[in-house]
Amino acid sequence: MAGSIDPATGLSGVHARTPASRARDGRRAPVDRTDGPRPAGPVRHWAVLSDVHLDLPVRSVLPALVTALRTAGTAVLVAPPGTGKTTLAPLAVADQVDGRVLVAQPRRVAARAAARRMADLLGERVGDRIGYAVRGERRVGPATRVEVVTTGLLVRRLQADPDLPGTGAVLLDECHERHLDADLGLAFAVEARAALRPDLWLLAMSATPRTDRFAALLGAAAGPAPVVRAESALHPVTRIWAPPPRPVTPPGAGPVDRALLDHVAATVRRALAECDGDLLVFLPGAGEIAAVAGRLADLRDAVEILTLHGRQRSAEQDAALRPRPPRSAAAPGSVPDDRRRVVLATAVAETSLTVPGVRVVVDAGLSRVARMDLARGLGALVTVPVSRATATQRAGRAGREAPGYVYRCWSAATHERLPAQPEPEIASADLTGFALDLAAWGQPDGAGLALPDPPPPAAMAVARETLGALGAVDANGRITARGRAIAAAGAHPRLARALLDGADRVGPDRAAEVVALLAEETVTGPGDDLTAAWRRLRTGGDAAATARWRAEVRRLRAALPSDAAAGAGTGRERLPDDLAAGLLVGLAYPERLARARRPGGSSYLMTGGTAADLAPGSGLAGSAWLAVAVADRSPGAPTARVRLATPVDEGTAREAGGALLRTDREVGWSGSDVVAREVVRLGAVELVERPLARPDPAELGAALLTGLRRTGLGLLDWTPGARALRERLAFCRHALGEDWPDVGDQALLDAAPVWLGPELAAARRRADLARVDVAAALRRLLPWERAARLDELAPERLAVPSGSRVRVDYTDPAAPVLAVKLQETFGWQAAPRIGGGRVPVLLHLLSPAGRPVAVTADLASFWRVGYPQVRAELRGRYPRHPWPEDPTTAEPTRRAAPRRR
Secondary structure, X not given: OOOOOOOOOOOOOOOOOOHHHHHHHOOOOOOOOOOOOOOOOOHHHHOXXXXXXXXXXXXXXXXXXXXXXXXXXEEEEEOOOOOOHHHHHHHHHHOOOOOEEEXXXXXXXXXXXXXXXXXXXXXXXXXXXXXXXXXXEEEOOOOOOEEEEEHHHHHHHHHHOOOOOOEEEEEEOOHHHOXXXXXXXXXXXHHHHHHOOOOOEEEEEEOOOOOXXXXXXXXXXXXXXXXXXXXXXXXXXXXXXXXXXXXXXXOOOOOOOHHHHHHHHHHHHHHXXXXXXXXXXXXXXXXXXXXXXHHOHHHOOOEEEEEEOOOOXXXXXXXXXXXXXXXXXXXOOOOOOOOEEEEEEXXXXXXXXXXXXXXXXXXXXXXXXXXXXXXXXXXXXXXXXXXXXXXXXHHHHHHOXXXXXXXXXOOHHHHHOOOOOOOOHHXXXXXXXXXXXXXXXXXXXXXXXXXXXXXXXXXXXXXXXXXXXXXXXXXXXXXXXXXXXXXXXXXXXHHHHHHHHHXXXXXXXXXXXXXXXXXXXXXXXXXXXXXXXXXXXXXXXXXXXHHHHHHHHHHHHHXXXXXXXHOOOOOHHHOOHHHHHHHHHHHHOHHHEEEEXXXXXXXXXXXXXXXXXXXXXXXXXXXXXXXXXXXXXXXXXXXXXXXXXXXXXXXXXXXXXXXXXXEEEEEEEEOOEEEXXXXXXXXXXXXXXXXXXXXXXXXXXXXXXXXXXXXXXXXXXXXXXXXXXXXXXXXXXXXXXXOOOOOOHHHHHHOHHHHOHHHHHHOOOHHHHOOOOHHHHHHXXXXXXXHHHHHHHOOOEEEOOOOOEEEEEOOOOOOOEEEEEHHHHOOOOOOOEEOOOOEEOEEEEEOOOOOEEEEEOOHHHHHHHHHHHHHHHHOOOOOOOOOOOOOOOOOOOOOOOOOOO
C-alpha cells in the first residue's frame, strides 16, 4: 500500500500487518537494503571503529561483545557512565554488520549529542557516516552507517515496517531508564527479530548492573542473552554530603522550596571555592534552573553559567556540550575565555551525554516525573527524590575525564532511605499512546510481548476507554482504520484526533499550528493564554521556540491525509484565532471544556466534573468558557490548576464536546423537595434547565421516598394518635416477639413502600407527605389477625376502680406507665397486666395535685409499706380527700369532699 514519505521516520509506505502476519505470509526483508544508495565493496570499506583512536574502558570488551552478538544475535552491555558505551559500541557493531546500525536514545538532546560525538571522533560532519533522526528533524546521507534515533522514532519505524529493511543491528541505549517508548522498542524489536529477522542483532546497553531481566527478554526461548560487562570509569569520585542547614519542605506537586534552591546556589559557590574544574549542577526542571542561575548572577564575570534542558534549541544545548577550544585556537587578537563553567542541567545530563571539562557535580537530589490521575484524566509533574541508582549515575559525570567530586545536597542517612531504582514510566504515566501502539502492533493487551513490566490494568482500562471514544479501537481493543490514521499522525492520540478532525473545520494550516503548540508544550512560553502563545510564535518572538514549533508544524502538516491537507474546510476556517484554538483543544480534551462557576470569576467546572482555578492575576479570568489544554491537580488539592487554556464560546464548546452533549429528564429529591426538570448538559456542566410538565408519578413517588430516607420520618405529620399507635406497636414487638412489626426509624424507612405505598403514589411534592394520615398508614403493617387483637394486648386506655379510663403511656416499651391519682386506685389488690397478662403496668400514683407520690408495679407491697408513710405526709395537706387506713377496701373516688359552709 503506497504512502508518502514520513518526515519523522524517513520511511515511505504504510504497513498495517504485524510481524507475525508477515512471517505467515513468508515475507522477509532483504538484509542488504539501506535507506539510501550504497557503494559496492566489502564490509571493511565501511569500517568506522578503526578510524577512532580513543581508549575508553568499554573498548577492551568490544571484541567479546561482537563475539556474543555474532553467536547469539542478542546481548546486553553493562557499562557505567563514562566508559564509552554510547560512542564506541555502535561503531564496533557497525564494523561487523551489513546494514545500518540504529541506536535508540530516550531523549532528543542525547540522540543529537551522541551522533555529534561519534562524528567528531571520525572527524566528519553529522550526516556522513554518522547521522541522527529526532521528531521533525533527520540528518543522514547515503554513506550513513550509524543512525541515532529517539526510542519514539524506533517504535514508529517498527510499526511502519517491522522488517526494518536495510538495518543490520538495533542498539537500545540507557534501557534501564524505562521510558514507555524504550519498553515498546525493546518488545517490538524482540518480536520482529523472532518472526521476521533472525539475522538482526539486538543489543541492550545499560549503565546499571541489574540486567537479568533484559537478558531474559532478549534471549527469549533460547535462554538469556549474553551479558558483557565493562569496568568502571577510570577516575574516582569523592562524595561530599552537603545537606541544607535547616529542614526544607519535602518535594511534591508544588514548587521546590526556595530554601533548597538557596542552598544549592550556596553549595555551588562552596564547590567553586574548594575544587578545580567545571561544575555540573542537577536540578529538577527549567524553572529551578532559572532560579539558581539568578542566584548566581553576580558570578558571571568570573564564571560562565550555562543551562541544559529539553526546552532549549539545539544550539543552546550544544553550547553546554561543546568542549572549550584550546587557547591556541583563539582568534588572533581575541582573549580566550578562561572562565570556569557552571552548567545547570536537568535529568537530560544524567546519561549518554558527556559535559566536557566537568570535575564537580552538585546534585540537588530531585527529579521531576509525570503522574496520571486516572479518575480525572489529569496529569501532573511531581518532584520526587532521586533513586540511589540515579544519584550514582549523576555522580559519575564528575569522573569521566579526571578524578572528581560530587556534592550531594542531602545527608548520608537520607541517602540510605532513597529508593534503589527509579520508578518505570509504565507504572504512573498516561498509557493512551502506549495502548494504541500495542493495538497497532496486533497485541492490544501486550500479552506475549517482551515488556520488562506489564502495564497496570487500571491505567490500561482507562487508555482503552479513551481510544474507544476516539474510534481508534473496537470493542475488543483491536485497532480500527481510524485508529491507524491517528497512529500515523505521530502524536498523542488525542492530539492526532484534533489534527484530523480539526483540519476541515479550521483549515489544515491552523490545525497543524495549534496541535504543534500542544505537542511541543515547551514552546508556549510564560503565561496561560494559549492563543497569545500562538500569536507570539507566528511573529517569531522567541527564535528557538519558533524554530521547534515550525518544525513540528511542518511534520504534522505533512502527516495529514492528502484530502484533508488539500481541503479548504467547511467555512469554519474563518473562526477567530481563540475560537479556532479552543475548538482544537476541545477536540483533543473534551472533558476539559470548562464554564465559569460565576460570571467574571476565575473558578471553573470542567465537563469531566473536576473544578479548576486560574492562577491569580490570569488574563483569562472573566471568560465565560475555557478550553483547557493543560491542567494539573496536586494530590489532596480540592481543585485543579489551569496552566494553559483559551477562551471559547458556548457554541464552540458544544461543537468540540459534542459526544458529551446530552439531555436528561430528572425527577429526584434535591435538598428539601422534589425537583422534576429537563436538563441539557455538556458532561458535568449544566447548560439549560426547564421544569417537566408531566413527570412520571412513579418517578415522583421514588423521589419522595428518597427524600424521606435522606431527611427522616420528620417529613410526616406525627399526630399524637399516630405517635401513640407507633408506641403501642413497639410495645407489642418487645413483649410478644418479632411476629409484630418493627417500627424503629430505620425499619419504617426501609418498609416505607409497604405502609406508605398509596400515599407515595399519589404525592407530588414534600407538602403532600405532611398531609398523610400516618396512623392509618401504620396499620398497614399489621396482618388482620394482629390488628384485631391490638386493643386487647396493648389497650390505649385502662379502666381504674374509680370508673375512669386512663391512657397508658407506652413511651418505654419495656415498662408501660399508667399515671393515676392514688384515690382512684382504692380497692385494687394488684397492678393491672397487659400484653396478654405478660407485662404489669408501672403505676405512677399521683397526689390530689397530680404530682407523683409513688412509682410501683407491686401494688400489694405499696399498700403495706409505702402507703402508710404517704398517708401520714399528705392527709394534713389534702384534708378534703380520703386517706383511709385500709385502701384495699376503701371506696375509690376521683372527687374531693365538698367544702363546709
